[in-house]
Amino acid sequence: MVEIHAASVNPLDAKIRDGEFKLILPYRLPLILGNDVAGVVVRVGSSVRGFKPGDEVYARPAQDRIGTFAEFIAMNEADVAMKPKNLTMEEAASLPLVALTAWQVLVERANLKKGQKVLIHAGSGGVGAIAIQLAKHIGAYVATTTSTANIDLVKSLGADVAVDYKKDDFGNVLQGYDVVLNSLGKETLEKSLRVLKPGGKLFSISGPPDAAFARQNGSGWLFQQLMGLLSSGIRRKSKRHGVSYSFHFMTANGGQLGKITSLIEAGAIRAVVDRVFPFQSTNEALAYVETGRAKGKVVIAVK
Numbered sequence: 001m002v003e004i005h006a007a008s009v010n011p012l013d014a015k016i017r018d019g020e021f022k023l024i025l026p027y028r029l030p031l032i033l034g035n036d037v038a039g040v041v042v043r044v045g046s047s048v049r050g051f052k053p054g055d056e057v058y059a060r061p062a063q064d065r066i067g068t069f070a071e072f073i074a075m076n077e078a079d080v081a082m083k084p085k086n087l088t089m090e091e092a093a094s095l096p097l098v099a100l101t102a103w104q105v106l107v108e109r110a111n112l113k114k115g116q117k118v119l120i121h122a123g124s125g126g127v128g129a130i131a132i133q134l135a136k137h138i139g140a141y142v143a144t145t146t147s148t149a150n151i152d153l154v155k156s157l158g159a160d161v162a163v164d165y166k167k168d169d170f171g172n173v174l175q176g177y178d179v180v181l182n183s184l185g186k187e188t189l190e191k192s193l194r195v196l197k198p199g200g201k202l203f204s205i206s207g208p209p210d211a212a213f214a215r216q217n218g219s220g221w222l223f224q225q226l227m228g229l230l231s232s233g234i235r236r237k238s239k240r241h242g243v244s245y246s247f248h249f250m251t252a253n254g255g256q257l258g259k260i261t262s263l264i265e266a267g268a269i270r271a272v273v274d275r276v277f278p279f280q281s282t283n284e285a286l287a288y289v290e291t292g293r294a295k296g297k298v299v300i301a302v303k
């Protein structure tokens with residue numbers, strides 16, 4: 001049981017609120033939103049070994065245990081990690097969901113290696129700002145897309161190439177990439193195929209979902225077929241380009257978050273916080289994220 005000091009907002013919160021994830025995440029109402037937390041452990045169950053009351057922790061709770069826009073939350077210890085000592089509660093709350101997403105795509109699934117070339121779309125967004133830093137830490141050559149106003153930000157995070165989408169078309173500028181992380185729409189997804197070299201890997205966290213995701217999510221045969229159908233177009237086009245397509249939906253993972261804590265404490269990754277809203281302005285915080293213009297993360301100060 002964690003007393004919540006800070007939470008952060010993800011586009012996922014608004015999507016759940018709007019019913020967009022009903023099929024994938026069948027939540028029952030009433031439901032407390034919020035998928036990121038930093039706070040202090042106040043009580044532990046009798047078999048908990050990794051944490052004790054008073055520990056400062058952070059987490060992305062498992063998808064069936066969300067609800068961080070609140071004063072307290074009970075989570076499984078397997079989803080929790082010690083908060084990086086060099087971060088404030090607000091900074092720590094900004095990280096779990098986006099950092100785990102970046103880790104799971106770049107490290108776990110893409111197996112990104114030193115010297116490889118990776119394109120991370122929307123480098124100034126919540127996911128992008130952490131993914132750039134993680135890819136640089138791995139030793140990859142990193143390109144990103146952003147608008148004119150955020151070029152300096154993405155360069156400060158380590159991007160080797162920043163394509164200003166207001167001036168240039170990334171599909172004409174970038175070639176020979178090993179990995180693309182897409183978090184934007186269909187047009188960007190399809191154009192990203194041109195950037196990859198044969199054998200390259202296209203990952204999308206903004207859809208369309210595929211059958212492998214439906215299997216991982218424990219869905220039945222019919223749902224797996226449906227997901228396969230949704231991604232059949234991009235999978236077919238990927239095949240034609242000699243590259244692979246995969247959808248990724250991040251999962252809670254305290255072990256991976258612990259590794260991310262080490263990278264943060266070593267100075268390899270820093271939090272990028274755009275704005276902190278007070279708890280009573282949670283709706284305004286969601287509305288700000290929904291503008292799609294946030295630079296890094298939007299945080300809610302609970303305590």
Ligand SMILES: NC(=O)c1ccc[n+]([C@@H]2O[C@H](COP(=O)([O-])OP(=O)(O)OC[C@H]3O[C@@H](n4cnc5c(N)ncnc54)[C@H](OP(=O)(O)O)[C@@H]3O)[C@@H](O)[C@H]2O)c1
Nearest residue numbers: 011122124125126127145147183205248249250292293294
């Ligand atoms: N599947 C998963 O596990 C998973 C996990 C996390 C997130 N997601 C999804 O991934 C998407 C991104 O999440 P997020 O938290 O990073 O969002 P976000 O922080 O709200 O993204 C906002 C950023 O996107 C940039 N942006 C918008 N349009 C752009 C474009 N055409 N080209 C380049 N940059 C652009 C904006 O920069 P400018 O102002 O410069 O345009 C802004 O900095 C969302 O759809 C979210 O639901 C999925």
